[in-house]
Amino acid sequence: MRRIAIVTGGTRGIGRAIAEALHAEGYKVAAVYASNQAAAEAFQLQTGIPVYQWDVSDFAACQQGIARVEAELGPVAVLVNNAGITRDVMLHKMTLEQWQAVINTNLSSLFNMCRPVIEGMRERGFGRIINxxxxxxxxxxxxxxxxxxxxxxELGFTRALAMENARKGITVNAICPGYIETDMVKAMPAEIVNERILPQILSGRLGQPEEIARCALFLASEQAGYITGATLSVNGGQYMV
Structure with a gap:
């Protein structure tokens, strides 16, 4: 039986690469997007992967969206929490809205997405959550x-949820990309990338979305069943822990 996977932020950048990799491997994939309808429609047309629109910072929207996915595709076995935004500014100039927008979209979304699927994963004795x-x-x-x-x-959330569910056949892992050649990085001034970022990266280049996707594909697989609570750093040697 083909397993069902949800990828948030799944129509562009890293999320798109992950959605496409899972789809190519035989998963039924639901790609979630927030607002860029034109990009989502183009993605669906090009890939054949169904798209769903909701705000991952809204718990009720996540409940309703996941219920629709499960009604149309089947029970969720793989969840990739990829959606994220930036509102970059020094703290002494940061507004409350800038703080809350990033925290709610990037961190609270993990609760909003995991809570509606975790009970089903526990009952079925299988799940893969990748943050x-x-x-x-x-x-x-x-x-x-x-x-x-x-x-x-996200890293603390990953480890704690992994502890809670390891004996239920559910793995929870995190991937920490470095600077990946996505629209977000391409929007940065070239001099910042060339003079400040690339000199920090031992491999001397930006990463590609497909390199993150290959990691996610492995963590979603049966072969990764003994890996949980782990953080996989994929940064070209920029930062080693």
Whole structure:
């Protein structure tokens, strides 16, 4: 039986690469997006992967969206929490809205998405939860107290949920990408990338979304059943822990 996978932020960037990799491996994939309808429709047309729209920072929306996915595709076996935003600014200039927007979308969304699926996974004795964190959740980054706090929080959430569910056949792991060649990074000024970021990366290049997708595909597989509570750093040697 084909397993059902949900990928949030699944129509662009890293999420798109993960959704496509899972789809190619035979999973039934639901790609969740927040607002860019044009990109979502183009993605669905190009890949044949169904798309669903809801706000992952809204618990009720997640409940309703997941219920629809399960009614249309089947019970969720794999959940990839990839959706995330940035609102970069130094803390002394940060607004409450900028703080809350990032915390709610990047961190609270893990509760909002995991809570509606975890009981079913426990009952069925199988589940794969993969949280996409960040190198900046491991090391911090000036101008990103909100983002770094959220991404570090994801790592604690991952380990605690892994402890709670290891004996139920459910693994919970995190991937911490470094700087990946996505729209978010491409939007950065070239001089910042070339003069400040690339010199920190031992491999001397940005990562590709497909390199993160291959990691997620492995963690979703049967072969990764003995890996849980782990953090996989994929950053080209920028930061080693």
């Amino acid at each position: 996409i964190s960040s190198v900046n959740g491991q090391k911090g980054q000036a101008g990103q107290t909100n983002y770094s706090a959220a991404k570090a929080g």
